[in-house]
């Protein structure tokens with residue numbers, strides 16, 4: 001397809017190109033940090049979850065690239081990180097480290113000739129403070145999803161979505177440790193496959209994968225398993241109510257053990273047919289953040305799958321920084337969804 005035909009067929013072609021470029025550059029910074037991560041690269045946030053120099057660096061690079069590539073558009077971003085902790089007196093060293101990581105990543109890429117100051121870094125981080133909502137366009141960014149997996153040396157994802165009038169219309173997931181096929185063996189790579197994948201989707205145009213370093217994009221589709229006995233399911237390694245997910249799996253007759261993986265790499269693996277179901281049930285009262293699901297969910301739906309909450313409703317990304325629901329997310333194909341929703345309701349009812 002020529003570039004002109006592609007733009008005519010995909011109204012978000014410019015945004016997609018910018019988002020892919022931004023996520024690829026950020027993933028490069030993350031890969032470098034993960035290879036030699038030190039305790040001093042990791043901080044604890046007010047909610048006691050971890051954040052690293054790479055989470056900050058990735059967010060800075062992505063906001064920078066989007067602004068450079070999409071000059072004519074107004075810019076609003078709902079992102080996980082902000083500059084508050086880095087403005088404290090004892091954070092000067094880590095801020096310097098983030099600034100040099102960002103500058104080195106830019107210098108190693110031929111696209112931009114610039115150098116950021118510490119103030120530029122803080123300002124770029126705070127460009128992600130938008131509240132999102134039902135009108136206009138908003139980027140939704142998780143600069144590293146699965147920070148715990150990232151620190152452990154396991155799966156993580158750089159996750160960028162675009163909300164337009166309350167709907168997710170575009171998603172890009174950079175998964176530096178995910179092979180483009182057959183991740184269903186366990187939480188890592190399997191021999192022979194290309195590791196380090198960039199998944200992307202725009203509404204109505206399907207979902208694709210290419211190598212992070214660049215390759216011809218390939219269409220991906222969710223698996224067509226229609227008997228739950230033949231299905232396997234993904235769940236979070238860190239944040240899953242395992243008693244509930246195992247009860248759901250038992251009701252369905254799922255035979256395979258759960259595949260536990262960090263981050264939205266689970267959505268990507270599901271979208272390319274590595275497993276059949278993703279069950280996300282967190283502790284009661286936990287409110288899911290939009291950036292933990294925006295990119296992953298559109299990649300699954302554009303690969304032919306469905307993403308619903310425990311009551312069978314579509315996820316609503318138009319309510320601000322949080323998803324409205326606090327009770328479970330299910331992603332699977334259209335054959336299994338009715339059966340999974342029924343098992344979910346039964347398991348939840350029994351729990352009460």
Ligand SMILES: Nc1ncnc2c1ncn2[C@@H]1O[C@H](COP(=O)(O)O)[C@@H](OP(=O)(O)O)[C@H]1O
Pocket residue numbers: 049080142144145146147148149236237238239261262263264282283286289292
């Ligand atoms: N108690 C909790 N229950 C559910 N999710 C939680 C949680 N604490 C943190 N999270 C979210 O779970 C995300 C990771 O997803 P997963 O569990 O699938 O690896 C985290 O993203 P970050 O790593 O971007 O902070 C964070 O937003």
Ligand SMILES: [Mg+2]
Pocket residue numbers: 049050051080147
């Ligand atoms: Mg986090």
Ligand SMILES: [Mg+2]
Pocket residue numbers: 142144145146291292
């Ligand atoms: Mg996250």
Ligand SMILES: [Mg+2]
Pocket residue numbers: 055080142143144145146147
């Ligand atoms: Mg994160």
